[in-house]
Amino acid sequence: MSDRPKRTHLDQLVGAEGAGARRAARMEVLAALLWIPAAALLAMAIDGLVFATSGADDLPFYLAGFLAIALLRGLLVMQATRLADRSSLRVQGRLRDALASALARQSPFDTGRVATGQAAATLTDHVAALGPWLTRYQPSRLKVMLVPAIIALAVLPVSWAASIALLLAGPLIPIFMALIGQRVRIASERQLSELGTMNAYLLDRLQGLTTIRLLGAGGQALARLEQAAQALRIGTMRVLRLAFLSSAVLELFAAVGVALVAVYVGFSLLGYLQFGAYDAPLTLAEGLFILLLAPDFFLPMREFAASYHDRATAEAAGKAIAGILESDRPALLGEGAAAVPLNGPARIRLTGARFGYDGTRPVLAGLDLDIPSGEKLALVGPSGSGKSTILALIAGLLRADAGSVEVAGQALTDETADGWRARLAWVGQRPYFLHGSLRRNLTLGHPDRALGEIADALQLASAESVVARLPRGDATLLGEAGQGISGGEGQRLAVARAALRGADIILADEPTAHLDAETAQAVADGLFRLAEGRTLILATHDEALAARCDRIVRLHP
Numbered sequence: 001m002s003d004r005p006k007r008t009h010l011d012q013l014v015g016a017e018g019a020g021a022r023r024a025a026r027m028e029v030l031a032a033l034l035w036i037p038a039a040a041l042l043a044m045a046i047d048g049l050v051f052a053t054s055g056a057d058d059l060p061f062y063l064a065g066f067l068a069i070a071l072l073r074g075l076l077v078m079q080a081t082r083l084a085d086r087s088s089l090r091v092q093g094r095l096r097d098a099l100a101s102a103l104a105r106q107s108p109f110d111t112g113r114v115a116t117g118q119a120a121a122t123l124t125d126h127v128a129a130l131g132p133w134l135t136r137y138q139p140s141r142l143k144v145m146l147v148p149a150i151i152a153l154a155v156l157p158v159s160w161a162a163s164i165a166l167l168l169a170g171p172l173i174p175i176f177m178a179l180i181g182q183r184v185r186i187a188s189e190r191q192l193s194e195l196g197t198m199n200a201y202l203l204d205r206l207q208g209l210t211t212i213r214l215l216g217a218g219g220q221a222l223a224r225l226e227q228a229a230q231a232l233r234i235g236t237m238r239v240l241r242l243a244f245l246s247s248a249v250l251e252l253f254a255a256v257g258v259a260l261v262a263v264y265v266g267f268s269l270l271g272y273l274q275f276g277a278y279d280a281p282l283t284l285a286e287g288l289f290i291l292l293l294a295p296d297f298f299l300p301m302r303e304f305a306a307s308y309h310d311r312a313t314a315e316a317a318g319k320a321i322a323g324i325l326e327s328d329r330p331a332l333l334g335e336g337a338a339a340v341p342l343n344g345p346a347r348i349r350l351t352g353a354r355f356g357y358d359g360t361r362p363v364l365a366g367l368d369l370d371i372p373s374g375e376k377l378a379l380v381g382p383s384g385s386g387k388s389t390i391l392a393l394i395a396g397l398l399r400a401d402a403g404s405v406e407v408a409g410q411a412l413t414d415e416t417a418d419g420w421r422a423r424l425a426w427v428g429q430r431p432y433f434l435h436g437s438l439r440r441n442l443t444l445g446h447p448d449r450a451l452g453e454i455a456d457a458l459q460l461a462s463a464e465s466v467v468a469r470l471p472r473g474d475a476t477l478l479g480e481a482g483q484g485i486s487g488g489e490g491q492r493l494a495v496a497r498a499a500l501r502g503a504d505i506i507l508a509d510e511p512t513a514h515l516d517a518e519t520a521q522a523v524a525d526g527l528f529r530l531a532e533g534r535t536l537i538l539a540t541h542d543e544a545l546a547a548r549c550d551r552i553v554r555l556h557p
Protein backbone atom coordinates (compact mmCIF):
# COMPACT_ATOMS: atom_id res chain seq x y z
CA MET A 1 0.00 0.00 0.00
CA SER A 2 2.88 2.35 0.77
CA ASP A 3 3.80 2.77 -2.90
CA ARG A 4 0.30 3.83 -3.78
CA PRO A 5 0.35 7.42 -5.00
CA LYS A 6 -1.77 9.78 -2.95
CA ARG A 7 -4.64 11.39 -4.77
CA THR A 8 -2.83 14.70 -4.38
CA HIS A 9 -0.03 13.28 -6.50
CA LEU A 10 -2.22 13.21 -9.62
CA ASP A 11 -3.70 16.57 -8.64
CA GLN A 12 -0.19 17.99 -8.45
CA LEU A 13 0.62 16.64 -11.90
CA VAL A 14 -2.59 18.10 -13.31
CA GLY A 15 -1.97 21.46 -11.61
CA ALA A 16 -3.82 24.68 -12.35
CA GLU A 17 -4.76 23.60 -15.87
CA GLY A 18 -7.15 21.07 -14.30
CA ALA A 19 -9.37 23.89 -12.99
CA GLY A 20 -11.48 23.82 -16.17
CA ALA A 21 -12.14 20.10 -15.76
CA ARG A 22 -13.15 20.63 -12.13
CA ARG A 23 -15.60 23.37 -13.17
CA ALA A 24 -16.93 21.05 -15.87
CA ALA A 25 -17.48 18.35 -13.24
CA ARG A 26 -19.60 20.76 -11.16
CA MET A 27 -21.62 21.65 -14.29
CA GLU A 28 -22.27 17.96 -14.94
CA VAL A 29 -23.52 17.51 -11.38
CA LEU A 30 -25.88 20.44 -11.87
CA ALA A 31 -27.12 18.94 -15.15
CA ALA A 32 -27.76 15.60 -13.43
CA LEU A 33 -29.68 17.28 -10.60
CA LEU A 34 -31.85 19.21 -13.06
CA TRP A 35 -33.44 15.86 -13.88
CA ILE A 36 -35.32 16.06 -10.53
CA PRO A 37 -37.51 19.07 -11.48
CA ALA A 38 -37.69 17.77 -15.07
CA ALA A 39 -38.98 14.39 -13.83
CA ALA A 40 -41.52 16.13 -11.58
CA LEU A 41 -42.84 18.23 -14.49
CA LEU A 42 -42.96 15.24 -16.84
CA ALA A 43 -44.77 13.11 -14.25
CA MET A 44 -47.37 15.83 -13.69
CA ALA A 45 -47.77 16.32 -17.44
CA ILE A 46 -48.39 12.58 -18.03
CA ASP A 47 -50.69 12.47 -15.02
CA GLY A 48 -52.59 15.44 -16.45
CA LEU A 49 -52.81 13.79 -19.85
CA VAL A 50 -54.08 10.48 -18.49
CA PHE A 51 -56.45 11.64 -15.75
CA ALA A 52 -56.77 15.36 -16.36
CA THR A 53 -56.21 15.64 -12.57
CA SER A 54 -53.92 18.64 -12.75
CA GLY A 55 -56.23 20.57 -14.99
CA ALA A 56 -55.72 20.87 -18.71
CA ASP A 57 -54.61 24.49 -18.30
CA ASP A 58 -51.38 23.54 -16.57
CA LEU A 59 -50.34 20.99 -19.20
CA PRO A 60 -48.55 23.42 -21.56
CA PHE A 61 -46.75 24.92 -18.56
CA TYR A 62 -45.48 21.49 -17.44
CA LEU A 63 -44.42 20.52 -20.92
CA ALA A 64 -42.72 23.86 -21.59
CA GLY A 65 -40.95 23.66 -18.23
CA PHE A 66 -39.81 20.13 -18.97
CA LEU A 67 -38.52 21.09 -22.42
CA ALA A 68 -36.76 24.19 -21.06
CA ILE A 69 -34.98 22.14 -18.40
CA ALA A 70 -34.08 19.43 -20.91
CA LEU A 71 -32.59 22.12 -23.17
CA LEU A 72 -30.67 23.65 -20.29
CA ARG A 73 -29.31 20.23 -19.32
CA GLY A 74 -28.17 19.60 -22.88
CA LEU A 75 -26.42 22.96 -23.03
CA LEU A 76 -24.76 22.41 -19.66
CA VAL A 77 -23.46 18.97 -20.65
CA MET A 78 -22.20 20.30 -23.99
CA GLN A 79 -20.39 23.20 -22.35
CA ALA A 80 -18.98 20.92 -19.64
CA THR A 81 -17.64 18.48 -22.24
CA ARG A 82 -15.95 21.30 -24.15
CA LEU A 83 -14.46 22.76 -21.00
CA ALA A 84 -13.19 19.42 -19.74
CA ASP A 85 -11.69 18.45 -23.10
CA ARG A 86 -9.91 21.78 -23.40
CA SER A 87 -8.59 21.55 -19.88
CA SER A 88 -7.44 17.98 -20.44
CA LEU A 89 -5.59 18.93 -23.63
CA ARG A 90 -3.91 21.80 -21.81
CA VAL A 91 -2.81 19.51 -18.98
CA GLN A 92 -1.45 16.96 -21.44
CA GLY A 93 0.38 19.64 -23.41
CA ARG A 94 2.02 21.05 -20.30
CA LEU A 95 3.02 17.60 -19.04
CA ARG A 96 4.54 16.68 -22.41
CA ASP A 97 6.53 19.95 -22.32
CA ALA A 98 7.68 19.21 -18.78
CA LEU A 99 8.61 15.62 -19.70
CA ALA A 100 10.50 16.75 -22.79
CA SER A 101 12.45 19.23 -20.65
CA ALA A 102 13.15 16.58 -18.01
CA LEU A 103 14.36 14.18 -20.70
CA ALA A 104 16.54 16.93 -22.19
CA ARG A 105 18.12 17.38 -18.75
CA GLN A 106 19.20 13.74 -18.60
CA SER A 107 22.92 13.36 -19.02
CA PRO A 108 23.80 11.46 -22.21
CA PHE A 109 26.52 9.83 -20.08
CA ASP A 110 24.01 8.36 -17.60
CA THR A 111 23.71 4.70 -18.56
CA GLY A 112 20.71 4.25 -16.23
CA ARG A 113 18.61 7.00 -17.76
CA VAL A 114 15.09 6.26 -19.00
CA ALA A 115 15.14 3.97 -22.04
CA THR A 116 14.06 5.67 -25.27
CA GLY A 117 11.05 3.39 -25.79
CA GLN A 118 9.94 3.90 -22.19
CA ALA A 119 10.27 7.66 -22.58
CA ALA A 120 8.25 7.51 -25.80
CA ALA A 121 5.51 5.47 -24.06
CA THR A 122 5.37 7.97 -21.20
CA LEU A 123 5.27 10.99 -23.50
CA THR A 124 2.42 9.51 -25.53
CA ASP A 125 0.33 6.76 -23.86
CA HIS A 126 0.93 7.60 -20.21
CA VAL A 127 0.18 11.29 -20.60
CA ALA A 128 -2.89 10.47 -22.70
CA ALA A 129 -4.10 8.17 -19.90
CA LEU A 130 -4.67 11.23 -17.72
CA GLY A 131 -7.31 12.52 -20.16
CA PRO A 132 -10.11 10.05 -19.28
CA TRP A 133 -9.29 10.45 -15.59
CA LEU A 134 -9.88 14.19 -15.85
CA THR A 135 -12.83 14.21 -18.22
CA ARG A 136 -14.69 11.04 -17.15
CA TYR A 137 -13.55 9.87 -13.75
CA GLN A 138 -13.51 13.25 -11.98
CA PRO A 139 -17.09 14.29 -12.90
CA SER A 140 -18.40 10.80 -12.22
CA ARG A 141 -16.76 10.80 -8.78
CA LEU A 142 -18.38 14.11 -7.88
CA LYS A 143 -21.72 12.91 -9.24
CA VAL A 144 -21.62 9.65 -7.31
CA MET A 145 -20.97 11.56 -4.11
CA LEU A 146 -23.86 14.00 -4.54
CA VAL A 147 -26.52 12.93 -7.03
CA PRO A 148 -27.81 9.61 -5.54
CA ALA A 149 -28.11 11.15 -2.05
CA ILE A 150 -29.99 14.18 -3.37
CA ILE A 151 -32.32 12.00 -5.49
CA ALA A 152 -33.06 9.82 -2.43
CA LEU A 153 -33.83 13.01 -0.51
CA ALA A 154 -36.11 14.24 -3.31
CA VAL A 155 -38.02 10.94 -3.26
CA LEU A 156 -38.34 10.95 0.55
CA PRO A 157 -41.24 13.48 0.80
CA VAL A 158 -43.17 11.42 -1.78
CA SER A 159 -42.49 7.93 -0.44
CA TRP A 160 -40.21 6.91 2.39
CA ALA A 161 -40.40 3.28 1.29
CA ALA A 162 -39.02 4.03 -2.19
CA SER A 163 -36.36 6.24 -0.68
CA ILE A 164 -35.28 3.45 1.67
CA ALA A 165 -35.29 0.89 -1.17
CA LEU A 166 -32.93 3.15 -3.11
CA LEU A 167 -30.71 3.79 -0.12
CA LEU A 168 -30.45 0.07 0.62
CA ALA A 169 -29.57 -0.94 -2.94
CA GLY A 170 -27.19 1.98 -3.49
CA PRO A 171 -24.37 1.26 -1.01
CA LEU A 172 -23.91 -2.29 -2.31
CA ILE A 173 -22.29 -0.84 -5.39
CA PRO A 174 -19.53 1.26 -3.74
CA ILE A 175 -18.74 -1.66 -1.39
CA PHE A 176 -18.32 -3.97 -4.33
CA MET A 177 -16.28 -1.41 -6.23
CA ALA A 178 -13.94 -0.93 -3.25
CA LEU A 179 -13.41 -4.70 -3.14
CA ILE A 180 -12.35 -5.04 -6.74
CA GLY A 181 -10.73 -1.57 -7.00
CA GLN A 182 -7.41 -2.70 -5.56
CA ARG A 183 -7.13 -5.59 -8.02
CA VAL A 184 -7.97 -3.30 -10.94
CA ARG A 185 -5.25 -0.89 -9.87
CA ILE A 186 -2.60 -3.59 -9.63
CA ALA A 187 -3.63 -5.06 -12.99
CA SER A 188 -3.52 -1.62 -14.66
CA GLU A 189 -0.11 -0.81 -13.24
CA ARG A 190 1.27 -4.12 -14.44
CA GLN A 191 -0.24 -3.67 -17.88
CA LEU A 192 1.18 -0.14 -18.30
CA SER A 193 4.62 -1.23 -17.19
CA GLU A 194 4.48 -4.18 -19.60
CA LEU A 195 3.55 -1.77 -22.39
CA GLY A 196 6.55 0.43 -21.56
CA THR A 197 8.88 -2.57 -21.36
CA MET A 198 7.73 -3.88 -24.70
CA ASN A 199 8.11 -0.45 -26.32
CA ALA A 200 11.62 -0.07 -24.93
CA TYR A 201 12.59 -3.59 -26.00
CA LEU A 202 11.16 -3.16 -29.49
CA LEU A 203 12.86 0.18 -30.10
CA ASP A 204 16.18 -1.06 -28.79
CA ARG A 205 16.11 -4.19 -30.97
CA LEU A 206 14.98 -2.22 -34.03
CA GLN A 207 17.93 0.11 -33.58
CA GLY A 208 20.26 -2.85 -33.34
CA LEU A 209 18.59 -4.85 -36.11
CA THR A 210 21.72 -5.11 -38.25
CA THR A 211 23.86 -6.28 -35.33
CA ILE A 212 21.21 -8.83 -34.34
CA ARG A 213 21.04 -10.17 -37.92
CA LEU A 214 24.80 -10.36 -38.24
CA LEU A 215 25.12 -12.23 -34.97
CA GLY A 216 22.32 -14.56 -35.98
CA ALA A 217 20.45 -13.60 -32.82
CA GLY A 218 17.18 -12.86 -34.64
CA GLY A 219 15.38 -15.91 -33.29
CA GLN A 220 16.35 -15.07 -29.74
CA ALA A 221 15.25 -11.45 -30.08
CA LEU A 222 11.98 -12.56 -31.65
CA ALA A 223 11.35 -15.01 -28.82
CA ARG A 224 11.93 -12.27 -26.23
CA LEU A 225 9.65 -9.93 -28.14
CA GLU A 226 7.00 -12.60 -28.32
CA GLN A 227 7.36 -13.11 -24.59
CA ALA A 228 6.93 -9.37 -23.96
CA ALA A 229 3.92 -9.24 -26.32
CA GLN A 230 2.37 -12.26 -24.56
CA ALA A 231 2.86 -10.62 -21.17
CA LEU A 232 1.20 -7.47 -22.49
CA ARG A 233 -1.69 -9.46 -23.98
CA ILE A 234 -2.25 -11.31 -20.71
CA GLY A 235 -2.04 -8.03 -18.78
CA THR A 236 -4.55 -6.34 -21.11
CA MET A 237 -6.94 -9.29 -20.89
CA ARG A 238 -6.65 -9.22 -17.09
CA VAL A 239 -7.64 -5.54 -16.99
CA LEU A 240 -10.49 -6.12 -19.44
CA ARG A 241 -11.74 -9.14 -17.49
CA LEU A 242 -11.86 -7.15 -14.29
CA ALA A 243 -13.52 -4.23 -16.05
CA PHE A 244 -16.20 -6.50 -17.55
CA LEU A 245 -16.72 -8.32 -14.27
CA SER A 246 -17.18 -5.12 -12.32
CA SER A 247 -19.57 -3.57 -14.82
CA ALA A 248 -21.62 -6.79 -15.10
CA VAL A 249 -22.10 -7.06 -11.35
CA LEU A 250 -22.84 -3.38 -11.13
CA GLU A 251 -25.47 -3.49 -13.86
CA LEU A 252 -27.06 -6.37 -11.98
CA PHE A 253 -27.25 -4.40 -8.73
CA ALA A 254 -28.61 -1.36 -10.56
CA ALA A 255 -31.24 -3.43 -12.41
CA VAL A 256 -32.33 -5.14 -9.19
CA GLY A 257 -32.57 -1.75 -7.45
CA VAL A 258 -34.69 -0.21 -10.21
CA ALA A 259 -36.87 -3.35 -10.38
CA LEU A 260 -37.42 -3.21 -6.61
CA VAL A 261 -38.65 0.37 -6.82
CA ALA A 262 -40.76 -0.40 -9.91
CA VAL A 263 -42.44 -3.36 -8.17
CA TYR A 264 -43.21 -1.21 -5.14
CA VAL A 265 -44.61 1.66 -7.25
CA GLY A 266 -46.59 -0.72 -9.49
CA PHE A 267 -48.20 -2.60 -6.61
CA SER A 268 -48.89 0.66 -4.74
CA LEU A 269 -50.67 2.11 -7.79
CA LEU A 270 -52.69 -1.08 -8.15
CA GLY A 271 -53.63 -0.77 -4.49
CA TYR A 272 -51.91 -3.97 -3.30
CA LEU A 273 -49.39 -2.11 -1.18
CA GLN A 274 -50.72 0.45 1.26
CA PHE A 275 -47.54 1.53 2.97
CA GLY A 276 -44.63 3.76 2.17
CA ALA A 277 -46.42 6.97 1.21
CA TYR A 278 -47.54 9.50 3.79
CA ASP A 279 -51.32 10.27 3.79
CA ALA A 280 -52.87 8.58 0.84
CA PRO A 281 -51.71 5.78 -1.51
CA LEU A 282 -49.33 6.93 -4.24
CA THR A 283 -50.85 8.98 -7.06
CA LEU A 284 -49.88 8.31 -10.66
CA ALA A 285 -47.81 11.53 -10.74
CA GLU A 286 -45.91 10.52 -7.58
CA GLY A 287 -45.37 6.98 -8.84
CA LEU A 288 -44.11 8.24 -12.19
CA PHE A 289 -41.86 10.76 -10.47
CA ILE A 290 -40.24 7.95 -8.44
CA LEU A 291 -39.98 5.68 -11.47
CA LEU A 292 -38.38 8.39 -13.59
CA LEU A 293 -35.82 9.14 -10.88
CA ALA A 294 -34.89 5.55 -9.97
CA PRO A 295 -32.61 4.87 -12.99
CA ASP A 296 -30.92 8.22 -12.46
CA PHE A 297 -30.24 7.27 -8.87
CA PHE A 298 -28.06 4.41 -10.16
CA LEU A 299 -26.73 6.15 -13.25
CA PRO A 300 -23.89 8.03 -11.47
CA MET A 301 -22.77 4.74 -9.89
CA ARG A 302 -22.75 3.00 -13.25
CA GLU A 303 -20.80 5.88 -14.77
CA PHE A 304 -18.44 5.83 -11.83
CA ALA A 305 -17.84 2.11 -12.22
CA ALA A 306 -17.31 2.49 -15.97
CA SER A 307 -14.69 5.15 -15.35
CA TYR A 308 -13.20 3.52 -12.26
CA HIS A 309 -10.35 1.90 -14.16
CA ASP A 310 -9.55 5.36 -15.59
CA ARG A 311 -8.31 6.25 -12.15
CA ALA A 312 -6.27 3.09 -11.80
CA THR A 313 -4.73 3.65 -15.24
CA ALA A 314 -4.10 7.32 -14.50
CA GLU A 315 -2.42 6.49 -11.20
CA ALA A 316 -0.11 4.01 -12.88
CA ALA A 317 0.59 6.54 -15.65
CA GLY A 318 1.08 9.30 -13.06
CA LYS A 319 3.74 7.18 -11.37
CA ALA A 320 5.63 6.76 -14.65
CA ILE A 321 5.34 10.50 -15.39
CA ALA A 322 6.41 11.50 -11.88
CA GLY A 323 9.28 9.00 -12.13
CA ILE A 324 10.73 11.03 -15.00
CA LEU A 325 9.80 14.49 -13.71
CA GLU A 326 11.13 13.82 -10.20
CA SER A 327 14.05 11.63 -11.20
CA ASP A 328 17.17 12.10 -9.11
CA ARG A 329 19.44 10.48 -11.68
CA PRO A 330 22.49 12.50 -12.64
CA ALA A 331 21.42 15.38 -14.85
CA LEU A 332 23.50 17.61 -17.06
CA LEU A 333 24.07 21.17 -15.92
CA GLY A 334 21.38 23.64 -17.00
CA GLU A 335 18.25 22.69 -18.89
CA GLY A 336 19.69 21.21 -22.07
CA ALA A 337 17.79 23.95 -23.92
CA ALA A 338 18.71 26.57 -26.53
CA ALA A 339 20.11 29.74 -24.96
CA VAL A 340 21.85 33.01 -25.72
CA PRO A 341 25.62 32.36 -25.93
CA LEU A 342 27.51 33.19 -22.75
CA ASN A 343 29.75 36.26 -22.95
CA GLY A 344 33.42 36.24 -22.10
CA PRO A 345 36.72 34.89 -23.44
CA ALA A 346 36.77 31.21 -24.35
CA ARG A 347 39.12 30.30 -21.50
CA ILE A 348 38.48 27.00 -19.72
CA ARG A 349 39.88 26.14 -16.28
CA LEU A 350 39.47 22.93 -14.36
CA THR A 351 40.79 23.15 -10.81
CA GLY A 352 41.09 20.00 -8.70
CA ALA A 353 38.26 18.44 -10.74
CA ARG A 354 37.20 15.06 -9.38
CA PHE A 355 34.73 12.76 -11.02
CA GLY A 356 33.63 9.13 -10.76
CA TYR A 357 30.69 7.50 -12.51
CA ASP A 358 29.73 5.23 -9.67
CA GLY A 359 30.76 7.52 -6.83
CA THR A 360 33.49 5.12 -5.64
CA ARG A 361 36.16 4.66 -8.32
CA PRO A 362 37.25 8.15 -9.49
CA VAL A 363 37.96 8.53 -13.20
CA LEU A 364 39.45 11.97 -12.55
CA ALA A 365 41.11 12.54 -9.20
CA GLY A 366 41.82 16.26 -8.90
CA LEU A 367 42.55 17.38 -12.45
CA ASP A 368 44.00 20.84 -13.09
CA LEU A 369 43.76 22.12 -16.63
CA ASP A 370 44.00 25.67 -17.94
CA ILE A 371 43.09 26.15 -21.61
CA PRO A 372 43.48 29.71 -22.87
CA SER A 373 41.17 31.06 -25.53
CA GLY A 374 42.21 30.00 -29.03
CA GLU A 375 44.43 27.11 -27.91
CA LYS A 376 44.40 23.78 -29.69
CA LEU A 377 44.82 21.15 -27.01
CA ALA A 378 45.14 17.41 -27.44
CA LEU A 379 44.11 15.03 -24.66
CA VAL A 380 46.04 11.83 -25.18
CA GLY A 381 45.91 8.69 -23.09
CA PRO A 382 45.05 5.04 -23.13
CA SER A 383 41.49 3.87 -23.47
CA GLY A 384 39.55 4.49 -20.28
CA SER A 385 41.89 7.20 -19.00
CA GLY A 386 39.05 9.74 -18.96
CA LYS A 387 39.44 11.80 -22.14
CA SER A 388 35.74 11.74 -23.05
CA THR A 389 34.88 12.38 -19.41
CA ILE A 390 36.93 15.60 -19.45
CA LEU A 391 35.15 16.78 -22.61
CA ALA A 392 31.81 15.99 -20.97
CA LEU A 393 32.76 17.96 -17.84
CA ILE A 394 33.79 20.93 -19.99
CA ALA A 395 30.48 20.74 -21.89
CA GLY A 396 28.52 20.55 -18.62
CA LEU A 397 27.14 17.13 -19.57
CA LEU A 398 28.51 15.77 -16.29
CA ARG A 399 28.87 17.46 -12.90
CA ALA A 400 32.24 17.41 -11.15
CA ASP A 401 32.04 15.69 -7.76
CA ALA A 402 34.57 18.17 -6.36
CA GLY A 403 36.76 21.00 -7.61
CA SER A 404 35.63 23.59 -10.09
CA VAL A 405 35.10 24.06 -13.80
CA GLU A 406 35.35 27.65 -14.95
CA VAL A 407 34.38 28.80 -18.43
CA ALA A 408 34.38 32.25 -20.03
CA GLY A 409 35.51 33.70 -16.69
CA GLN A 410 32.55 32.24 -14.77
CA ALA A 411 31.84 29.07 -12.85
CA LEU A 412 30.13 26.44 -14.99
CA THR A 413 26.78 26.09 -13.19
CA ASP A 414 23.14 25.34 -13.96
CA GLU A 415 22.74 29.04 -14.77
CA THR A 416 25.67 29.35 -17.18
CA ALA A 417 25.75 25.88 -18.78
CA ASP A 418 23.11 26.38 -21.51
CA GLY A 419 24.70 29.68 -22.60
CA TRP A 420 28.12 28.01 -22.56
CA ARG A 421 26.95 25.06 -24.66
CA ALA A 422 25.57 27.55 -27.21
CA ARG A 423 29.24 28.37 -27.90
CA LEU A 424 30.32 24.74 -28.26
CA ALA A 425 30.36 22.37 -31.18
CA TRP A 426 30.87 18.65 -30.55
CA VAL A 427 32.40 16.32 -33.10
CA GLY A 428 32.18 12.80 -31.76
CA GLN A 429 33.27 9.33 -32.82
CA ARG A 430 29.90 8.51 -34.30
CA PRO A 431 27.99 11.68 -35.17
CA TYR A 432 24.24 11.25 -34.96
CA PHE A 433 22.11 12.16 -37.95
CA LEU A 434 18.34 12.28 -37.66
CA HIS A 435 15.81 10.90 -40.08
CA GLY A 436 15.32 13.84 -42.45
CA SER A 437 17.03 15.69 -45.26
CA LEU A 438 20.78 16.16 -45.16
CA ARG A 439 20.31 19.94 -45.24
CA ARG A 440 18.08 19.76 -42.19
CA ASN A 441 20.71 17.70 -40.42
CA LEU A 442 23.46 20.15 -41.32
CA THR A 443 21.55 23.19 -40.13
CA LEU A 444 20.15 21.48 -37.03
CA GLY A 445 19.20 24.21 -34.56
CA HIS A 446 20.04 26.91 -37.13
CA PRO A 447 17.50 26.48 -39.93
CA ASP A 448 18.12 30.05 -41.13
CA ARG A 449 21.59 29.33 -42.51
CA ALA A 450 21.90 30.59 -46.11
CA LEU A 451 22.82 28.31 -49.03
CA GLY A 452 26.17 30.11 -49.36
CA GLU A 453 27.00 29.38 -45.73
CA ILE A 454 26.17 25.70 -46.20
CA ALA A 455 28.38 25.54 -49.29
CA ASP A 456 31.28 27.21 -47.40
CA ALA A 457 30.94 24.80 -44.48
CA LEU A 458 30.91 21.79 -46.82
CA GLN A 459 34.00 23.10 -48.58
CA LEU A 460 35.82 23.67 -45.29
CA ALA A 461 35.09 20.09 -44.25
CA SER A 462 35.97 18.67 -47.73
CA ALA A 463 32.43 17.31 -47.78
CA GLU A 464 31.18 18.72 -51.11
CA SER A 465 31.93 15.41 -52.80
CA VAL A 466 29.81 13.62 -50.21
CA VAL A 467 26.80 15.79 -51.04
CA ALA A 468 27.47 15.61 -54.80
CA ARG A 469 27.41 11.81 -54.64
CA LEU A 470 23.94 11.75 -53.02
CA PRO A 471 21.02 11.29 -55.45
CA ARG A 472 19.25 14.52 -54.48
CA GLY A 473 22.20 16.49 -53.13
CA ASP A 474 21.55 18.04 -49.73
CA ALA A 475 17.82 17.39 -50.15
CA THR A 476 18.48 13.63 -49.92
CA LEU A 477 16.60 11.98 -47.09
CA LEU A 478 18.80 10.17 -44.58
CA GLY A 479 17.46 7.08 -42.88
CA GLU A 480 17.09 6.74 -39.13
CA ALA A 481 20.42 7.22 -37.34
CA GLY A 482 21.95 8.57 -40.55
CA GLN A 483 21.60 5.55 -42.83
CA GLY A 484 22.67 6.41 -46.35
CA ILE A 485 26.09 7.85 -45.58
CA SER A 486 29.28 6.04 -44.61
CA GLY A 487 31.18 6.56 -41.35
CA GLY A 488 33.87 8.68 -42.97
CA GLU A 489 31.33 10.74 -44.90
CA GLY A 490 29.34 11.25 -41.71
CA GLN A 491 32.46 12.45 -39.95
CA ARG A 492 33.18 15.06 -42.64
CA LEU A 493 29.55 16.17 -42.55
CA ALA A 494 29.83 16.44 -38.76
CA VAL A 495 32.70 18.89 -39.21
CA ALA A 496 30.59 20.88 -41.69
CA ARG A 497 27.72 20.85 -39.19
CA ALA A 498 30.02 22.12 -36.46
CA ALA A 499 31.14 24.93 -38.81
CA LEU A 500 27.52 25.92 -39.46
CA ARG A 501 26.83 26.07 -35.74
CA GLY A 502 29.00 29.18 -35.50
CA ALA A 503 30.61 27.90 -32.30
CA ASP A 504 33.95 29.25 -31.09
CA ILE A 505 34.95 26.23 -29.02
CA ILE A 506 35.19 22.81 -30.64
CA LEU A 507 35.20 19.62 -28.61
CA ALA A 508 36.28 16.65 -30.69
CA ASP A 509 36.20 13.12 -29.30
CA GLU A 510 38.22 10.68 -31.43
CA PRO A 511 36.98 12.24 -34.67
CA THR A 512 39.22 10.06 -36.84
CA ALA A 513 38.80 6.75 -35.03
CA HIS A 514 37.81 3.78 -37.26
CA LEU A 515 38.62 5.71 -40.47
CA ASP A 516 41.12 4.73 -43.16
CA ALA A 517 44.25 6.88 -43.38
CA GLU A 518 43.04 8.95 -46.34
CA THR A 519 39.61 9.73 -44.88
CA ALA A 520 41.13 10.38 -41.45
CA GLN A 521 43.45 12.90 -43.07
CA ALA A 522 40.54 14.64 -44.81
CA VAL A 523 38.53 14.82 -41.57
CA ALA A 524 41.55 16.07 -39.60
CA ASP A 525 42.31 18.74 -42.23
CA GLY A 526 38.70 19.90 -42.11
CA LEU A 527 38.74 19.95 -38.33
CA PHE A 528 41.92 22.03 -38.15
CA ARG A 529 40.63 24.43 -40.81
CA LEU A 530 37.49 24.81 -38.68
CA ALA A 531 39.57 25.31 -35.53
CA GLU A 532 41.44 28.24 -37.03
CA GLY A 533 40.89 31.23 -34.74
CA ARG A 534 38.87 29.00 -32.38
CA THR A 535 39.57 26.87 -29.32
CA LEU A 536 39.91 23.15 -29.99
CA ILE A 537 40.02 20.39 -27.41
CA LEU A 538 40.72 17.10 -29.05
CA ALA A 539 40.59 13.69 -27.38
CA THR A 540 42.59 11.22 -29.42
CA HIS A 541 44.84 8.16 -29.52
CA ASP A 542 46.37 9.36 -32.75
CA GLU A 543 49.79 10.86 -31.97
CA ALA A 544 50.11 12.40 -35.43
CA LEU A 545 46.82 14.20 -34.97
CA ALA A 546 47.80 15.30 -31.48
CA ALA A 547 51.08 16.66 -32.80
CA ARG A 548 49.16 19.17 -34.93
CA CYS A 549 47.86 20.79 -31.71
CA ASP A 550 49.58 23.57 -29.73
CA ARG A 551 49.82 21.44 -26.60
CA ILE A 552 49.40 17.81 -25.56
CA VAL A 553 48.13 16.76 -22.14
CA ARG A 554 48.84 13.11 -21.35
CA LEU A 555 46.45 11.23 -19.11
CA HIS A 556 47.12 8.06 -17.18
CA PRO A 557 44.49 5.53 -16.17
Ligand SMILES: Nc1ncnc2c1ncn2[C@@H]1O[C@H](COP(=O)(O)OP(=O)(O)OP(=O)(O)O)[C@@H](O)[C@H]1O
Pocket residue numbers: 108109110111357358363381382383384385386387388389390510539
Ligand atom coordinates in the same frame (compact mmCIF):
# COMPACT_ATOMS: atom_id res chain seq x y z
N1 LIG B 1 28.49 6.58 -19.04
C1 LIG B 1 29.35 5.91 -18.27
N2 LIG B 1 28.93 5.28 -17.16
C2 LIG B 1 29.79 4.63 -16.36
N3 LIG B 1 31.12 4.55 -16.58
C3 LIG B 1 31.61 5.15 -17.67
C4 LIG B 1 30.76 5.85 -18.57
N4 LIG B 1 31.50 6.36 -19.56
C5 LIG B 1 32.78 5.97 -19.28
N5 LIG B 1 32.85 5.24 -18.16
C6 LIG B 1 34.05 4.71 -17.54
O1 LIG B 1 34.89 5.80 -17.19
C7 LIG B 1 36.21 5.56 -17.53
C8 LIG B 1 36.73 6.67 -18.45
O2 LIG B 1 36.00 6.60 -19.65
P1 LIG B 1 36.22 7.63 -20.84
O3 LIG B 1 35.25 7.30 -21.90
O4 LIG B 1 36.24 9.02 -20.32
O5 LIG B 1 37.69 7.24 -21.30
P2 LIG B 1 38.45 7.59 -22.65
O6 LIG B 1 39.82 7.95 -22.26
O7 LIG B 1 37.67 8.60 -23.43
O8 LIG B 1 38.37 6.20 -23.38
P3 LIG B 1 38.39 5.88 -24.97
O9 LIG B 1 39.73 6.31 -25.46
O10 LIG B 1 38.25 4.41 -25.03
O11 LIG B 1 37.26 6.65 -25.58
C9 LIG B 1 36.26 4.19 -18.17
O12 LIG B 1 36.68 3.29 -17.17
C10 LIG B 1 34.83 3.89 -18.53
O13 LIG B 1 34.54 2.53 -18.39
